Amino acid sequence: MATRGARAPAIQQAFVLHHYDWSESSLILDLFTREQGRIAVVAKGAKRPYSQLRAVLLPFQRIQVSLSKPVKSTDGIGDAPGPEVVTLRGAEWAGGATMPAGAALFSGYYLNELLLKLLARQDPHAALFDAYAATLPQLHANDDAQSQAALRAFELRLLLEIGLLPDLSLSTLTQQPLDLDRQYMLTAEAGVVPPLADAPAFSGLALVQLQAALxxxxxxxxxxxxxxxxxxxxxxxRGLLHYHLGQRPLRTRQVMQDLQKLLD
Structure with missing residues (x-):
């Protein structure tokens, strides 16, 4: 968690996770920044046809942003959106992959939705930011197995960073090292335990290797x-994420499933 009262850097690395209209000419952005985590920002005038921000404030593009004071209701553009919202002073493209398309686009929005629903605001996770930046190019892979491995790796990293993943090299109930030759399952309620008959299972060696990579x-x-x-x-x-999301289902996952049914 960010230290209370700590001054944010003047220039921050960021990705746009989501945006919505605030006024006829302005947007509220949900940004994922390396330095402050997930933050809400108002981009004044970003919807105007001549605004330079229109070509910069796009999802999946790494940008550099400069921020100023929190928005107040006296700023003259409607009700203040909340005390956590700050003003975007400027933004510029900072390099990165091209906009994903097709299945990669859905996967990108899936990552964004995970971050929106599982990350608290103003809670920086620099390693997770770097993992997100490294995962986006992998979504373009022609090999579906490669892109699926990238998604699973990001899900694991996310759960670890927010404290929802147990040590995969230990039996959760006993805190003893895993037997490399035995089979185990991973559940949200009990962690790493012996598997049930119909549960997806992993060898102890596989789980130890996942923990080492993490x-x-x-x-x-x-x-x-x-x-x-x-x-x-x-x-x-999927089971772990569903458990921790609770009553907040992932819309992108449902859209992908519905689309796959149409294609099949």
């Missing part, structure tokens, strides 16, 4: 560890 910090290493475990990981992580 501790190493390399998204490439984590994706490599996820690659041979994709079916079981997808089902397991």
């Amino acid at each position: 501790l190493h910090g390399s998204m490439a290493a984590l994706q490599q560890a996820c690659a041979p475990l994709l079916p079981a990981l997808r089902s397991t992580l």
